[in-house]
Amino acid sequence: MSSFEWNKIIASVLTAMIVAMVAGILSTQIVRPRHLEKDAYTPPGAEAGAAAPTAAAATAPAGPDPIDALMAKADPAKGQQVAKVCLQCHTFDKGGANKIGPNLFDVTEENIASAPGYQFSQALSADKGDKWDVDKLNKWLFNPQNFAKGTKMSFPGLPKAQDRADVVAYLQSLK
Ligand code: HEC
Incomplete structure (x- = not known):
């Protein structure tokens, strides 16, 4: 070549x-x-400024701050705003459909895991005999997995006590 x-x-x-x-x-x-410059979804209470109570809660596994004292001034209308994050899985109106989670109308008067026509997880069904009172809802909404380990409600929880109080007031107003 x-x-x-x-x-x-x-x-x-x-x-x-x-x-x-x-x-x-x-x-x-x-x-x-x-x-993304910001997270596409920021769970309520996870904004800057709310970091302190979350961190405090993490170091104190005892559970969420009680909301009994906050209930007196809790605002159902604010709770309804906060509860927008629940709408992807829940309906709140009377006779509303079960979605990923059960319909929540009148849930505060109901026994746990007893919404008709909904297949609850074994984890939450274990509490079936109890009613959803303020204290239980406080713990549940703070961290569903801590309340009922293995629950299929995959929701990180509402870290702000005021948010939980407002949401509970909203739930109580549905009857
Ligand atoms: C990603 C979906 C999802 C989101 C978001 C969600 N939930 Fe749920 N929720 C569920 C599922 C699923 C269950 C059933 C849990 C089980 O059976 O373990 C449930 C159960 C519940 C129950 C118990 C109902 C009963 O009849 O015992 C309450 C109360 C509740 N959710 C409140 C809320 C509130 C309030 C919010 C918003 C702050 C919320 N959930 C956000 C999926 C969700």
Whole structure:
């Protein structure tokens, strides 16, 4: 083979390598992974400023702050606002459908895990004999998994005591 032929072969190999390299560089430039500046979903109470009580709760596994004292001034209308995060899984109106979770109308007067036509987890069914009172709802809404380990309510909980009090007031107003 003449050296001219060799030159052609080497040139084409080099060209192929350069093309591959440039393509690699270009593709990382063109398709730049963009990270969200903020979380797409911030659970209520997880905003900056609410970090302190959450951290405090984490170091004190005893449970949530009691909300009995807050109940006197709890606001059902605010609770309804907070409860918007529940709507993906729950309905609140009378006779509303069971969705991922059961309908919650009149739940504060009902025994735990007794909404008709809904298949509760074994975890929550274990508390069937008890009623949903303020104290139990407080614990449940603070951290469902702590209240009934293995529950299928996959909701991180409401870290702010005031939010829980308002939501409980909202639930109590549904009857
Ligand atoms: C991701 C879905 C989801 C979200 C969000 C959610 N829940 Fe639930 N919830 C469930 C499921 C599922 C159950 C049934 C739990 C079980 O059987 O273990 C449930 C059960 C409950 C119960 C018990 C009902 C009964 O009849 O005993 C209450 C009360 C409740 N949820 C309140 C709330 C409130 C209030 C919110 C919002 C602050 C909320 N949930 C957000 C899925 C959800």
